[in-house]
Amino acid sequence: MATPKDKVLQMRRGAVMRLFESKFQNPTRITVGSATCENAAGAGAVYDAFAELLSKPGAPKVALGRVGCTGRCDLEPVVSVIAQGHIPVKYVKVTPARAEKIVEQHIRGGKIVDEFTMRHVANLPMTGKVVGVCGGMHCRQGQGIREAFLRGVEEQGLKEQVAVTTSACFGLCERGPNAFVYPDGVLYQKLTPEKVAKIVEKHLKGDRPVAECAWGGKRIANRFLPLYGDEAFFGKQLRLTLRNCGVIDPESLDEYVAVEGYDALARVLTEMSPKQVVDAVVKSGLRGRGGGGFPTGTKWQFAASQKADQKYMVCNADEGDPGAFMDRSTIEGDPHTILEGLMIGGYAIGANQGYVYIRAEYPLAIKRLERAIADARAAGLLGRNILGSKFDFDIELRLGAGAFVCGEETALLKSIEGSRGMPRPRPPFPTTAGLWGKPTVINNVETLANVPVVIIDGPEWFASLGTAKSKGTKVFSLAGKVNNTGLVEVPMGTTLREVVYDVGGGIKGGKAFKAVQTGGPAGGCMPAAALDTPVDYDSLAAAGSIMGSGGMIVMDEDTCMVDVARFFLEFTQDESCGKCTPCREGTKRMLEMLERITKGQGQEGDVEKLLRLADTVKKASLCGLGQAAPNPVISTIKHFRDEYDAHIREKKCPAGVCASLVTYSVIPENCTGCTACARKCPVKCIDGAPKKAHVIDQEQCIRCGQCLAACKFDAILRK
Amino acid sequence: MTAQEEKVTTLAELPEPIARFIDETRDRPNADSYLVAVLQMIQKHFGYLPAGALNTVSQKMQIPAAKVTGVATFYHFFTFVPKGKHTVSVCMGTACYVKGAGILVDRLKDLLGIRQIGHASKDGQFTLEVARCVGACALAPVLIVDDKVYANVRPDELPKILSKYGFKPKAE
Ligand SMILES: Cc1cc2nc3c(=O)[nH]c(=O)nc-3n(C[C@H](O)[C@H](O)[C@H](O)COP(=O)(O)O)c2cc1C
Numbered sequence: 005m006a007t008p009k010d011k012v013l014q015m016r017r018g019a020v021m022r023l024f025e026s027k028f029q030n031p032t033r034i035t036v037g038s039a040t041c042e043n044a045a046g047a048g049a050v051y052d053a054f055a056e057l058l059s060k061p062g063a064p065k066v067a068l069g070r071v072g073c074t075g076r077c078d079l080e081p082v083v084s085v086i087a088q089g090h091i092p093v094k095y096v097k098v099t100p101a102r103a104e105k106i107v108e109q110h111i112r113g114g115k116i117v118d119e120f121t122m123r124h125v126a127n128l129p130m131t132g133k134v135v136g137v138c139g140g141m142h143c144r145q146g147q148g149i150r151e152a153f154l155r156g157v158e159e160q161g162l163k164e165q166v167a168v169t170t171s172a173c174f175g176l177c178e179r180g181p182n183a184f185v186y187p188d189g190v191l192y193q194k195l196t197p198e199k200v201a202k203i204v205e206k207h208l209k210g211d212r213p214v215a216e217c218a219w220g221g222k223r224i225a226n227r228f229l230p231l232y233g234d235e236a237f238f239g240k241q242l243r244l245t246l247r248n249c250g251v252i253d254p255e256s257l258d259e260y261v262a263v264e265g266y267d268a269l270a271r272v273l274t275e276m277s278p279k280q281v282v283d284a285v286v287k288s289g290l291r292g293r294g295g296g297g298f299p300t301g302t303k304w305q306f307a308a309s310q311k312a313d314q315k316y317m318v319c320n321a322d323e324g325d326p327g328a329f330m331d332r333s334t335i336e337g338d339p340h341t342i343l344e345g346l347m348i349g350g351y352a353i354g355a356n357q358g359y360v361y362i363r364a365e366y367p368l369a370i371k372r373l374e375r376a377i378a379d380a381r382a383a384g385l386l387g388r389n390i391l392g393s394k395f396d397f398d399i400e401l402r403l404g405a406g407a408f409v410c411g412e413e414t415a416l417l418k419s420i421e422g423s424r425g426m427p428r429p430r431p432p433f434p435t436t437a438g439l440w441g442k443p444t445v446i447n448n449v450e451t452l453a454n455v456p457v458v459i460i461d462g463p464e465w466f467a468s469l470g471t472a473k474s475k476g477t478k479v480f481s482l483a484g485k486v487n488n489t490g491l492v493e494v495p496m497g498t499t500l501r502e503v504v505y506d507v508g509g510g511i512k513g514g515k516a517f518k519a520v521q522t523g524g525p526a527g528g529c530m531p532a533a534a535l536d537t538p539v540d541y542d543s544l545a546a547a548g549s550i551m552g553s554g555g556m557i558v559m560d561e562d563t564c565m566v567d568v569a570r571f572f573l574e575f576t577q578d579e580s581c582g583k584c585t586p587c588r589e590g591t592k593r594m595l596e597m598l599e600r601i602t603k604g605q606g607q608e609g610d611v612e613k614l615l616r617l618a619d620t621v622k623k624a625s626l627c628g629l630g631q632a633a634p635n636p637v638i639s640t641i642k643h644f645r646d647e648y649d650a651h652i653r654e655k656k657c658p659a660g661v662c663a664s665l666v667t668y669s670v671i672p673e674n675c676t677g678c679t680a681c682a683r684k685c686p687v688k689c690i691d692g693a694p695k696k697a698h699v700i701d702q703e704q705c706i707r708c709g710q711c712l713a714a715c716k717f718d719a720i721l722r723k
Numbered sequence: 724m725t726a727q728e729e730k731v732t733t734l735a736e737l738p739e740p741i742a743r744f745i746d747e748t749r750d751r752p753n754a755d756s757y758l759v760a761v762l763q764m765i766q767k768h769f770g771y772l773p774a775g776a777l778n779t780v781s782q783k784m785q786i787p788a789a790k791v792t793g794v795a796t797f798y799h800f801f802t803f804v805p806k807g808k809h810t811v812s813v814c815m816g817t818a819c820y821v822k823g824a825g826i827l828v829d830r831l832k833d834l835l836g837i838r839q840i841g842h843a844s845k846d847g848q849f850t851l852e853v854a855r856c857v858g859a860c861a862l863a864p865v866l867i868v869d870d871k872v873y874a875n876v877r878p879d880e881l882p883k884i885l886s887k888y889g890f891k892p893k894a895e
Binding site: 040041043044045077078080323324325326327328329332333364365366367402403404405406407408419420421422423424425426440481482483484485489490521524555557559563568571572581686708709710713714 | 857
């Protein structure tokens with residue numbers, strides 16, 4: 005009888021055939037990014053423009069498709085032109101007009117439109133080949149590999165054709181040092197300077213890969229490599245969770261199945277007992293990515309050991325941290341992975357029903373999940389007797405209704421049950437008494453997306469990535485005042501500096517770095533001195549923040565840290581469900597104090613009061629919301645005490661943010677007397693005749709800043 | 724009967740798809756748990772939760788009115804006042820805030836003459852809201868008008884964006 009494995013293999017054959025006929029048979033493919041961010045940037049119109057251009061009579065034969073988030077949010081919409089044997093060309097900030105030029109010049113004329121490409125924007129040479137030398141911890145010990153490549157390329161006169169860069173860990177540490185050559189997709193292992201010389205001569209110059217130095221295996225982590233085309237951004241990344249994001253069409257089951265989708269499920273159903281699955285996850289060292297960092301295998305073990313007539317698996321896709329969008333992007337880019345992770349979890353703990361609790365604010369993610377669930381059900385991957393294995397499992401979506409506290413697991417369960425989403429004390433933990441009192445496992449989106457990787461590539465391999473206590477990778481949504489904003493995934497142990505400066509490309513507009521915030525309203529702000537902290541659960545906690553779910557916001561000299569603390573407190577205070585007093589009253593009083601300080605009404609001793617109250621709220625609150633709410637205040641006081649003092653003692657906001665503490669004045673030398681500011685001023689407090697320098701009446705000024713926005717000559721000073 | 728009493732005891736007819744959804748889910752295990760989903764459908768249909776509709780939900784789903792109200796008032800997403808024709812929301816996520824979303828809110832209040840978040844302009848054209856992070860942080864600050872997301876919005880662009888929805892700026 006056909007096993008689940010046979011069945012998925014058969015599905016894969018069919019999928020690949022269909023894709024070949026519809027897509028890969030074409031010499032060229034064009035993919036348009038299609039996620040919430042991309043659509044906001046105008047990707048929909050761009051897709052339509054391509055569709056129209058390519059459907060005209062006599063148009064070149066090109067397969068057009070959509071993919072999920074491509075990661076580079078600041079450059080969206082991103083369009084890739086992928087031709088066999090070439091480095092994919094990524095066009096950025098594409099508009100319908102640019103689309104026309106791309107079709108005309110590149111697709112028809114075979115000439116890349118240089119000025120629209122990502123490499124042009126990133127100021128990288130347009131070379132024929134790129135060598136990515138692994139910069140991971142293990143490989144770095146094999147000194148001199150990068151230098152050997154650079155020397156060889158120089159000696160052979162290949163500088164115009166070959167670029168040499170540093171890449172993140174390829175996840176092949178046991179075979180390091182490694183280097184990867186793309187677009188050819190060859191991964192070299194156990195390199196020595198002698199081998200490098202040979203590779204340079206035979207492969208880089210002669211275009212014949214050196215088979216005896218190459219690694220013949222396959223690994224999920226390497227799937228993304230041939231599609232880089234933007235090594236400045238992707239070089240330091242290692243994509244496991246996001247392995248398919250920006251690669252496959254998220255609305256196509258065929259595309260997911262073609263890239264080993266549902267392989268892990270098939271393997272689990274065919275050859276592993278539930279206990280073996282739990283053991284594998286334990287062994288992998290995978291920890292929860294939702295913020296807590298609880299070992300996933302242990303959680304599954306607890307639920308698996310419970311005797312009950314019904315158990316549940318829940319995926320937490322509430323993603324309430326303001327400033328985080330990795331779970332949304334993962335679902336929008338690769339929804340089937342989440343379903344597969346849930347199903348494997350269900351099999352492991354003995355649950356037949358799964359729920360995805362997702363925020364109503366994510367309509368596109370919801371639509372793609374609904375579609376994925378329907379497709380999986382139609383293909384026999386969900387429902388009764390999955391793949392003939394006698395395992396039943398089904399998944400339902402439940403929508404959140406805008407309450408941050410519902411991300412907390414006990415509140416989330418209440419919300420799924422249709423009640424007010426209020427947390428309750430633990431124990432009992434949900435693994436004992438969860439949904440409707442039955443044993444329930446709640447896992448974050450990213451946690452579940454890692455599960456198929458653990459199964460396919462093995463727990464030992466997964467455990468070889470990262471640091472001693474934090475395994476694998478972490479996805480961050482990098483935003484704020486950094487050049488490359490977007491979705492990044494780095495191996496655990498990468499330093500904050502590497503994320504902000506290498507992947508993120510440094511601070512926008514050449515301003516000075518001030519702080520990086522992780523963990524959202526539950527986390528803290530880390531100053532420049534902490535930039536060399538490695539990204540892992542324990543190091544970030546030691547540095548006064550938390551790993552959190554993955555929001556990472558970069559702040560520069562123009563950010564006021566007191567105002568940031570106030571912002572987060574306003575958030576938690578508003579989201580406090582009101583059940584327990586320390587959180588309900590404590591956050592309110594803390595917020596009032598912070599508001600006073602930012603208005604210039606702070607008093608000596610306020611900081612000490614804040615710290616004392618923070619301590620009480622932390623210790624006495626019922627759930628994680630209150631327990632973590634003071635963190636932004638504590639960490640900003642710890643690292644930026646001078647800013648608090650400036651607000652309280654000198655009544656000044658050094659960053660010029662707090663409206664009551666800034667003044668606006670005219671710089672007479674720059675003022676041309678154009679009267680633009682005087683016309684905009686809502687209280688008419690700007691005086692001055694046309695063509696003469698204006699003056700702001702400080703008594704009447706309400707500090708709204710409209711004059712600053714109106715001035716085209718940099719003549720308004722904000723201090 | 725006073726007007727107030729009448730309001731709380733009237734039953735409003737639910738739109739057909741919502742009534743059908745309640746009927747379809749009635750026999751499923753834990754049918755109560757669809758309450759939030761039903762409220763979401765009602766809000767989507769009417770733009771807010773009319774009192775009469777809540778009473779009907781209570782009857783049809785056999786859930787005490789107190790619980791229905793309790794749930795409806797708990798979640799930020801639900802509102803009890805009718806909305807303007809268009810909804811303008813400013814994202815107040817961290818990235819947007821750091822990049823000046825607060826200034827956008829102030830400007831919008833000014834432009835639309837709306838004093839309080841959640842309320843509609845006098846002409847009933849616009850409701851101003853602040854959104855929890857919509858997850859488009861890399862495009863901060865963002866503004867959402869109905870379903871369309873505007874990226875990297877500057878305060879001086881606001882009149883132009885609003886004019887697409889029939890806004891006429893006051894003469895300066
Ligand atoms: C106030 C609060 C909000 C939370 N929000 C989320 C969230 O949005 N997403 C999430 O996965 N976990 C969130 N958590 C953590 C969950 O309670 C829970 O630990 C997590 O979903 C477990 O999954 P994991 O072990 O895979 O990380 C939140 C916790 C608290 C206290």
